[in-house]
Amino acid sequence: MAVLDSGLSDPAGEFTGRISAASRGFGSNTSYADVEGHGTAVSAVLAAGRNDRHIMGMAWGATLMALRTDDQSNCSDSGCTHPTSAIASAIDHAWQNGARVINISLGGGTAPGQLLQAVSRATAAGTIIVVAAGNNLEGEAPLVSPDALAQSFADPAYARGLVIIASSVNENDTVSGFSAGVFGFETVSLAALGNRVRTIDHEGVDYLYTGTSLAAPQISGAAALLAQAFPNLSGRQIVDLLLSTARDVGAPGADARYGRGILDVAAAFAPQGQLRVAGTGLAVTPGANSALSAPMGDVTGAALGTVALDALARAYRVDLSPGFLRRGSMHSLGAALDQHARHVTMGSEALALSLNVAPVMGSLSSAGSSLLDVERGRQSRLLSGVLEARFSTDMAMTLGLRTGFSALATRARGGAAPTFLMADHGFDAQRGDLRPAGAMMLSRRLGEGFSLTGGFETGHVGAPVHRPGVTDPVATRPAPYHAVSMTIGMERSAAALSAGLTLMDEPASALGARFDPLLGGQSARTLFARLGGSMRVAPQLTLSANWQHGWTHAAAGGLLTRGGQLASESWSIDLARRNLFASDDLLGIRIAQPLRVVASRFDLALPDQWDWETQVATSRVVPLDLAPGGRERNHELSYARSVGPGWLGANLFLREQGGNIAAMPDDLGLALRWSARF
Known part of the structure; x- marks a missing residue:
């Protein structure tokens, strides 16, 4: 000058x-x-x-x-x-x-x-x-x-x-x-x-x-x-x-x-107008958050420093390190007990309806009740329902309302089984994140102990717990999901095996997580492979194990220019003992790991340098590791037997690193339940 x-x-x-x-x-x-x-x-x-x-x-x-x-x-x-x-x-x-x-x-x-x-x-x-x-x-x-x-x-x-x-x-x-x-x-x-x-x-x-x-x-x-x-x-x-x-x-x-x-x-x-990531046109939103799912637990993200341009094409170094909203452990003992629910069944062997309802203004008794009654409908709120139609001894169809495919498959297997309140079955992919709206299952026996089961499920991904007075548009955006599933099973006198596949499509999330548009991963598809087996190791003792592995492909977009891949796993091991202290009691022990990301490849292309003469950005690749440091483990002991006119159930559980968050303190609980039908 x-x-x-x-x-x-x-x-x-x-x-x-x-x-x-x-x-x-x-x-x-x-x-x-x-x-x-x-x-x-x-x-x-x-x-x-x-x-x-x-x-x-x-x-x-x-x-x-x-x-x-x-x-x-x-x-x-x-x-x-x-x-x-x-x-x-x-x-x-x-x-x-x-x-x-x-x-x-x-x-x-x-x-x-x-x-x-x-x-x-x-x-x-x-x-x-x-x-x-x-x-x-x-x-x-x-x-x-x-x-x-x-x-x-x-x-x-x-x-x-x-x-x-x-x-x-x-x-x-x-x-x-x-x-x-x-x-x-x-x-x-x-x-x-x-x-x-x-x-x-x-x-x-x-x-x-x-x-x-x-x-x-x-x-x-x-x-x-x-x-x-x-x-x-x-x-x-x-x-x-x-x-x-x-x-x-x-x-x-x-x-x-x-x-x-x-x-x-x-x-x-100061920047004028909207900041956009250099060379991409992607808008930088101050204070943007991404909502993680439970399988991602305590992921903290990476330092994402990059170059952004304002409305005058002036280059600024900005920090895009995401703020992560976490679900934590959403599965609580109080919700599992749900003492206010009532179970209503009606129908025949060929066609049966089963409903779980919660009284709102008054009580609802299952004895002789009709849900078509208008006044009783006003007094209750439907929680879930299952309609079973059996076409023959070899074929049946089941419809679920607010019930997922996994629950329908468990119900179809029938037989008395321990009731676990907190430890999920290994095939329950994301019980804390997915809220099923409805499901349908068709099952067919093929002879020689083989069976084929298929169906679909639809619902939405739950949002994380919000801070009072704070509304986050990414965390609260609608996130539906749709899934189709197929399972083949084999049963012999003392053993059973099953293998299945589930394809889940998420139009607005990725393995339950809602990412800011800048990070990409706005939609995803996941293929789950399942293996299960059980064996009667003694006349009254059964050992079973279930394992599930998922491969998720998140769509390219934003800074995720080549898309992202996630690998996830869940499993459970059960031991069930009948007639331990009485002729009708049932003891169960389960050790389970809910779905958890075990590997990820979420590479973000971040502009790192800006050439004023050529107006071209030079980028570097920064991996966003979505595998959590925490690993949730659930241990649960279940015991049930008849007492008087009802049924007594007792559960003792220990949850470690809930929500796959390493810093989460252990959760220890005891539940006693007595139920009777009137």
């Missing part, structure tokens, strides 16, 4: 190594050396070094082109004159030698044509000119408008939107008493501190200077900073940015005292 003034002297070493070789004197001056002090004072405000001495200039690292234009043969107590021919030559010299900003802290009468043509040539080259508004002369009426020199510079015919008039305010953001007004030039004027501005003179002595001459270099320095930080910006963009981000004071909008407002460098540097 260039300073047209009385030159520059640097006895304090504030500009060491930063004085342009193009610096020179004009008119009668043979060098740029300052013998008066005004030019050095202005230059120090603009670009004095960051060295813990004296002051630090606005653009403290910039290279300064000192252009001396004063005439030492024509000086008075108020200073020396600056011939317009010297100013015109200096302006041409500045833009021709690459100066992007020219500071002119001078005042005077209307510029002659020669000088205006120099201004026109500079602005045509894209060079910004900042000119002082002028000071009120002692004993004369205050200037309502800038002085004649500033006015002629700001003429749109020459300025081309690249001239800023600088007025002054004091430390209280009030217009300085000495500062000329900006009437008629409100939209191209900007205010900055001009009262008692600390700087140095040509001998390196600290002084407090006052005048619009000291306001101008602050604006010039801000323009130089923007040009240095964002080389893609044109001069017109820099000017518009400084004017549009000014702190509005006085009358709303541009006014005759403050112009567009007071210079606000921080606001000018």
Whole structure:
């Protein structure tokens, strides 16, 4: 940047190594050396070094082109004159030698044509000119408008939107008493501190200077900073940015005292408009969260620093590290007991209906009740239901309402089995995350102990627990799922085996997780393979095991340019003993691991560098590991027997690292239940 003034002297070493070789004197001056002090004072405000001495200039690292234009043969107590021919030559010299900003802290009468043509040539080259508004002369009426020199510079015919008039305010953001007004030039004027501005003179002595001459270099320095930080910006963009981000004071909008407002460098540097990841067009949403599912547990994510562009294509380094909302352990003992539910069954062996209802206004008894009764329907809320239709001894169809396919398959196997409240069966993929709305199952016996079962399920993914008063659009967006399943089974006298596949489609989630669009993975498909088996190891003792493995493919999108892959597992081992203490009791022990991500490949392509010349981003690949550190394990002991007219059940359970969160404390519980049918 260039300073047209009385030159520059640097006895304090504030500009060491930063004085342009193009610096020179004009008119009668043979060098740029300052013998008066005004030019050095202005230059120090603009670009004095960051060295813990004296002051630090606005653009403290910039290279300064000192252009001396004063005439030492024509000086008075108020200073020396600056011939317009010297100013015109200096302006041409500045833009021709690459100066992007020219500071002119001078005042005077209307510029002659020669000088205006120099201004026109500079602005045509894209060079910004900042000119002082002028000071009120002692004993004369205050200037309502800038002085004649500033006015002629700001003429749109020459300025081309690249001239800023600088007025002054004091430390209280009030217009300085000495500062000329900006009437008629409100939209191209900007205010900055001009009262008692600390700087140095040509001998390196600290002084407090006052005048619009000291306001101008602050604006010039801000323009130089923007040009240095964002080389893609044109001069017109820099000017518009400084004017549009000014702190509005006085009358709303541009006014005759403050112009567009007071210079606000921080606001000018702040991103304008929507930030978008460089080279992708993807919007950066501040504070965006992603909602994890229970299989992902305590995943913390990676540091995702990247480059983003604002509406002016200015590059910023931003942190996209996601905030993760976690479900934690959603399966509670209270919900499992659900003491208010009532079980209602009706029908025949060929067609049977089974319902679980919760009383709302009154009680509902299963004995002789009809759910078609309007009044009783008002008094109850349907929790779930199963309709079984048997077409023959070898074929049956089952429909479930708010019941999943896994529950229907367990029901179809029949026979007494231990009741586990907390430890899930190994085939229950995501009991805490998936909320089935309905399911259908067809089963067929094939002879020789073989059977084939198929069906489908639909529902939605539950949302994580929300913080009070906080609504997260990603975490709460609808996330339906659909699944089809097929299982083949084989039974012999003492053993049974099964193998099956389930394909689950999630249009708005990935293995139950809702990711911010920036991270991709907006939809996914998962293939689950299941193996199960049981063996009667003694007349009253049965051992069974179930294992399930899932392969999830998350759709490409956002920064996940090649899609993502997840591997997950769940399993359970059961031991059941009949007739242990009584002829009708049943003891069960289960050890289970709910579904947990065991491996992931979720590679995000993050722009890491931005080339200002080519406007091309260089990316790096950052893996987002979605395998949790925690591993939930459930241990449960179940015992049941008849007592009097009812049935007594007791469960003792231990849950470790619930929700696959390593820091989750152990959950130990005991439940006693007694139920009877009336």
